[in-house]
Amino acid sequence: MENSHTSPTAQAIHPTALVSPKARLGNNVKIGAFSIIYDNVIIGDDTTIDSHCEIGYPTPLTQGEPLRIGASSLIRSHSIFYEGSSFGEKLTTGHRVTVREKTKAGKNFQIGTLCDIQGDCVIGDYVRFHSNVHIGQHSSIGNFVWIFPYVVLTNDPHPPSHVQMGVTVEDYVAIATMSILLPGVTVKKGALVGAHSSVSRDVDEDTVVAGSPANFICATSKLKLKDGSGSPAYPWRKHFHRGYPEAVVTAWLEEFPR
Template sequence: MIHNTAIIEPGARIGNNVKIGPFAYIHKNVIIGDNAEIGSYSELGIPTGLAKDSDLLIGSNSIIRSHSVLYQGSRIGSYFRTGHYVTVRENSQIGEHVQLGSRTDVQGDCIIGRYTKCHADVHIGKLSNVGNYVWLFPEVLLTNDPTPPSEELLGVTINDFTVVASKVLLMPGVTIGRDCLVGAASLIKENVPDSKVVTGNPAKVICDVNILRHHSNPKQKAYPWRRRFHRGYSESDIQSWIEEFS
């Protein structure tokens, strides 16, 4: 169902059973998969000279909520979910089942892996590389300019299964390892090895993640989190995690 106030330019390719809300604007270079929902006042496929490809591809079964803005040149997998007022700029590669909370800003030339979840007000700076199954909680900021303003950009890398708590600031070029936990309000200035807990300003490694216990059940190890939290993930993923920690 396409609302009669929506604007769809000739050349846009809209899949089956797609819903497009009031006053949405779909540019000619947009490809939308089946069963997607586009919220009111959203604009998809904004032209920019920075795009390496003219098309914007949005996978099937995606939900893009109102007032969101997506530029041309990005590839977004199926089951994509946004909150409201989300921005995704050009040349971004986003995997399946990714969630971007309201007002999240993904700058150009970013990579976000499958099943990664961002809460509200996350800023993912240009050239960031965020892995699979990563959690970014509210107001996490990935920076990229070591001497602002400059033309030298160093993207942040966050590896698979890492959790970054609220209000964390990651400085340009840092790498966070796999299965890490970054404490709230931390300033990350140096690389973090795999499976570590870091916190503070500046952040320091304080222990291995597998030392931490669940706050309501001290008998249960809290991390890596996939040993205890499975909601919203595929049956094959859950089974592999159960086998991994059995």
């Protein structure tokens, strides 16, 4: 249940924090030193906001929509979240993250240090961003996606212009470090984009692309784990389960019996 920050259940607010009386804080919310919680904010139970954060930064672009942070979230220091976005439970960030307005993300979203999400994005459940990821406006990202450091999702086909064509990344995709996805590209379910790639056209399901420009390399099923077992590396959910709930892992093991 969401309560005013004056509720006795929301007692862990540092004396230097500035928390608007209009903000709605759940039970056991912790606010660190020098953080600012603006008016148009709803924060779920058992959430921690570290020091020097700005939560619900005002903007006229949201038509009054609040910032909603789901329960059991952790936002680390020096992060800025604009109003008008929503996040499911167990959002976790690194330090110095920026998230602009109208971002809609599911549960268990992890955002690495120095990531920049430019807003008007849709992001699914259990998505993982490593550090220094840039997500352009109008990006659409599915469930269980991995995006590694210094990846950029672009959106302007002939910059600078008013034309915006967001990138679409479907479920279970992995995008390796320092890759660039160009405007309007779709990376389909289960694909792997190799490191340092420039992706200028759609990527087929369960395939590997790499290079600049990125070209088809092979089916993901051809890649083997470099652990001496000779087992297939993909689909990765056959063997990588860390951080996922038991019910999700059980469903994967039923889909891919050993």
